[in-house]
Amino acid sequence: MEYLKLCDSDYRFMQVVWKNAPVNSGELVRLCQEELGWKKSTTYTTIKKLCQKGYIENTNATVTVRISRERVQAEESEYFVERTFGGSLPQFLAAFLGEKTISEKEAEKIKAMIDEHRNRE
Amino acid sequence: MRLIEWFSEICNRSIEISYVIATVFLLRFLFGKLKLPKKYSYYLWGIPLIRMICPVSFSSIFSLFNVVWRVPAVRIQSNGYIPFQMQEPLNITGAGSGSTASIMQVVSEAPDHTGYFRILLIAYVWIIGILVLGLYSIFSFVRMGKMVKTAVRREGNVYECDHIGSPFVFGVVFPKIYIPFRMEESELRYIVMHERFHIKRKDHIVKLIFFFTAAVYWFHPLVWLAFCCMVRDMEMSCDERILVELGDDIKEKYSMSLLAFATNHRMNLAGPLAFGETSTKKRVRNVLNFQKPKTWIAIAGVLLTAAAAVVCLTNRKKDVTQAPNQTEAARKENIMDENRENRVEKLASVKRGEKKVSSESSKSVHAFLTKWAEAFCDRDADTIVSFSSDIVKESLEENEMLSKDQGGYTFGWSSPWPVGEGGYRILEEDEKRAEILYYAWTSDPHLTVWRESLEFRETGEGYQVSGDSIEELQEISSLDEFFKAYPGGVISNTMMDYEANGLGEFLNQNAEGQKESAYYGGFFTPEWSVRHLLNLSQDEALVSVEYMEDTSSVSIQFLREGAMISVGVIQPYGENGIWIPASYSGSSNLLAENEEEGIFIYGLISEEGNRDKIKMIIGEEENDFDCDWGYVGHWNKVEVYEKTEDGLPKVFAFTMLFENTGTSEIWRMFMVNRNDSGSYDLAEFMPKDYMAQARDMVEFVIDGEGVVKIWGNGKALEKETIPPESGSSVKAVLLDNLAFMNADESGLTMSLAVGYQENGKTVGVASHPLVFKVEYSEKSEFVLKDVKSDADRFVKPWPALSEE
Incomplete structure (x- = not known):
């Protein structure tokens, strides 16, 4: 059986829906706020998005499930954040310093370094 | 103007900052060797940050700036005259050495405005750079905000988020920690701890402030390098903190997490990554080699950082090496006094008719200046080039006065240009400097004055011009400029005398036929004619011109400084002819007065155009004195201290404004005493x-x-x-x-x-x-x-x- 795939945050949202559906959209906003820490607008945007994808339906402010829990799997999202004031340096600075993506070889080296340290102790 | 001032401030500071950053790098290296915890390296970055932001700092004898160098100044003046003086570089020895070596000294540059506009252009580029970086940041911020919107709360302020490769803190006032989904529970513990520590230490705000400060210095590579290293030290110090809290046992695991974030298997589309190989490797090595610091190391760290702050954050204590017993304030006052005395002495020597130049050399200097001025008027490029030093040539080329093509050099342009006999007037000269006036004109009967300040030196074969600046005096709006163009305020029998130079007659003929035209019609009113022919600013807010019928003169007022000068007006071509400016013959340049006692003191202009005589009117008596005078338009009351039996003033004193630069005024005080023979003695009061x-x-x-x-x-x-x-x-x-x-x-x-x-x-x-x-x-x-x-x-x- 082939699974439909959702990114983690959408999957978490769907879990809330599966647990409570059919559910009033206002109530869903409250639940998402409680369980996911979401704002009203975020919940509505996600409802709209998943309606379009056909996972749920929203009629007369009531959200119902179209696809069962068993058919869906969570999938890790692709990593594409351009980091700014988050974890590290803005991109152009990384470029400025000539810091490139870490290579397989470099990773191996670091790994070896860690292993060596572990064995020493 | 403000923009350029800011820009020059930032430029000057950039030079300072370079030294501070270099010092921090040096210390950081030292800290590394001493195995000091990384937090001290992190604190060190506060020093350049403060130095970049704070407008003032304290001076101390411990300042780095005492020993290492004197900050070379890039001065940008308002008239577009841009001498980049790099003086007294790297005086490493510091103590006792007054000798200085110049890297580069452009003596002077010609004054047209290309230099100014170039600087203005660069300043605009600078501002645009800041704006671009600002917009980039806002854009990134907004994008990031969208990205983390669907993040799911895990606990407290920790959120799990899609699309991210490693944990980070985001937000300013209520920062949240974002971590990727599916992190191991054991990993999570120290990762969250790491990020919480960032928040506690306000690292996210430090980073933001540092970034925006760096954006102001965006052209400065060292600043960016500092920013990057600061971030690295910030991270490493956080790593160390976690190891202190959780113990050495997690070292390997922690390192593996770092490696995992760097090689991220989740990462597919990432561009050049922030955690590049160097920093990951360094961070891992730092984690593995970390040992809990001993107390003495912590103390050393605090002391070294504090010492570094004192050395780098304070300014050079002024002149510690040169005058240990004299502070800046006292020195300044001395200089002011000296200047004044020098000037008074100079004036005195001029009065006595002494010439310091020996006749032989002055003759050859005069011959040289005449040749120069004639070559200038004739646009004789070869002569100009042969007399000019390389720097002067360059500055002339920069001003587009001199240009080079296949056929050799060409000098000047066709119009307006000073031409023919009487095109120039050599004003003052000594063995090193001269002032030359040029009268430039187009085909119209109208003259504009250019004033050239020449510096020259004697070489084996003759003289060479080593500095040249030319000021075009076509929008005169201050008394200073007025006197520059018309020395002593004298018009008659100079080139600016439209009756003597013959141009007045042309003007009169043209004007007669076109009385209705806005241009020629103006010559029939003395105010308009003087304003136009003497090239005064057209701006009524800067210069006002008023006709005084009873003295047949106009009173010109320079409103910015409140100074006033009278200029005579004549109508040489008959009652219905045009008005032209002439020398003022009356005596309304009032310097001081006391109406009740009937004392009036006026400045007089000699035939040669010197302001070196004053007239004192006491009742019916008139007395002339040799005495230099300066500004008119500001006068004080004459104070009478003693009277004769006949009620005549016997002892009185007055002050007059001698110099007004806009920022400082110099007043002189004089004392007058009526002697037994009935004449008056004048003496200057010296403090x-x-x-x-x-x-x-x-x-x-x-x-x-x-x-x-x-x-x-x-x-x-x-x-x-x-x-x-x-x-x-x-x-x-x-x-x-x-x-x-x-x-x-x-x-x-x-x-x-x-x-x-x-x-x-x-x-x-x-x-x-x-x-x-x-x-x-x-x-x-x-x-x-x-x-x-x-x-x-x-x-x-x-x-x-x-x-x-």
């Missing part, structure tokens, strides 16, 4: 002659509690507390320095410089303006009678100790 009297009258006492009292007339005038750090052994000494500030009906205001000394070393200087009441004594001199403090002008002591 230094009254030093001894002032010393007798004023005393400075310091009591046991460190309070300075200034005594005069048997009462305390002022009180000042010595800063506690100075100790109780401080003595107050009246310095040999008395600056004359003002004279009016309340008396003379003089500023006394007081030095505070400890063990013979000056630790502070204060300037105390005191008002002395003066009386005229029988011995024909002024006596200081009474003294009081002029609180309004009081300058607090200890400027040298507390701030720059």
